[in-house]
Amino acid sequence: MAVYHYDVVVIGTGPAGESAAVNAAKKGKRVGVVESYKVVGGNCTHMGTIPSKALRHAVKQIIEFNTNPMFRDIGEPRWFSFPRVLKQAEQVMAKQVQMRTNFYARNRVDVFFGHARFTDANTVLVEGARGKGDEELKADKIVIATGSSPYCPPDVDFTHPRIYNSDTILKLSHTPRTLIIYGAGVIGCEYASIFSGLGVKVDLIDTRERLLSFLDYQISDALSYHLRNNGVVIRHNEQYESVVGTDTGVVLTLKSGKKIRADAFLWCNGRTGNTADMNLEEIGLTPNSRGQLEVNEQYQTEVPHIYAAGDVIGWPSLASAAYDQGRSASSHISGSSDYRYVDEVPTGIYTIPEISSIGQSEEELTAAKIPYEVGQAFFKDTARAQITGETVGMLKLLFHRETLQLLGIHCFGDRASEIIHIGQAIMRQQGEANTIEYFIHTTFNYPTMAEAYRVAAMNGLNRISNH
């Protein structure tokens, strides 16, 4: 068996693994990476972020074509199948793989394909893929960046051809007329937007009493309204009793006694860290009940020379954070000063409409007895939104009544996840630079959506002076 020696071995080539590996290589380490899938990119590229965002973009374009009267000059509204829009996503995925493969090559990082498991605390066995035999990688430091997979409860038959999870839905070869989505977290709500945008009648089953309850209440209400407006039936506080696949569809029985039938069923309820079959217990690491590993603020596990980053450590389970966590882990390994603990993470939710937020919510500020005020701007009142026709949405700024310091930014509507970063940059300023006055004392391009910050800041200041 071939044996290789590295300074750092990284397991997984998602955002966390890639950034850990490339950063370590840039800092002069010899790095080897292991990936069990046939190409690099991680679930982020193949099952999660990239395909779902590309699907959503294609669906938004279809909605635009079908609803904008200008396009009636060139044709009637058209129906597009799910496999057709999936093709768009596959093109993006292929570009991502090519680009990411080059990152490893350019930085002289060796990539090994096969399932990785530990044989001791410094040795990883790569169980041969692509007809190769097993290979052994020895390293001083190891980063576990193996990501997560959909949690699949044993009483649901995921081998049935009409029962899917968020990975297998990307193999859907037809377009159902009706779809049940079980689980109304971020992934469930995003897929509810995608399928309802394609004209599928969606039943969205929420196990909680409010959609995405971690969001500002106004924004979560707006999401419910717009999903319903697009034909989605949302059922709150429900739990499944059984999910039964038939020849023609799926029957979901809820504990409340309801029975719902649909052509297909998509399970979006929970994810599990990818830690099985890695021999972790043998080296002193015990994942929790969700398959996740605990780390300290330096991303070290209980075995200090073994680090973990990305979805495998749990919160926030976002590609955005996974990149930074992986980079931080390898900066710590390299003794570099650019290490940072990733704790301030914006929320970006690619539903239709898009949602993004950072900082505290009204509920949190009220509970903490912080005197705050609200400034809001509606997209429909900005010139840019009137031009693009993307008039659904709002920007809400929460700021301290006395210091005017920005405390929270909550936004929904077209490009909310981009718009939020303008405010984020101001929020992160030190001293008096992080107040909403910035938006009034700064000239913004016109017409832009950035203008919404000025409008919201003015609205907020008026509210204070009127009180």
Ligand SMILES: Cc1cc2nc3c(=O)[nH]c(=O)nc-3n(C[C@H](O)[C@H](O)[C@H](O)COP(=O)(O)OP(=O)(O)OC[C@H]3O[C@@H](n4cnc5c(N)ncnc54)[C@H](O)[C@@H]3O)c2cc1C
């Ligand atoms: C439908 C969906 C939509 C999402 N949308 C967004 C979004 O819009 N924005 C956002 O920020 N996040 C989003 N996410 C979350 C994001 O995809 C994850 O947070 C991100 O992929 C985590 O990155 P990671 O590097 O930890 O792991 P992953 O991307 O999961 O990659 C882990 C890699 O490790 C490999 N691996 C696992 N075990 C082994 C082993 N034993 N040996 C070798 N290789 C192994 C896997 O094959 C995989 O390639 C979404 C997720 C889903 C499911």
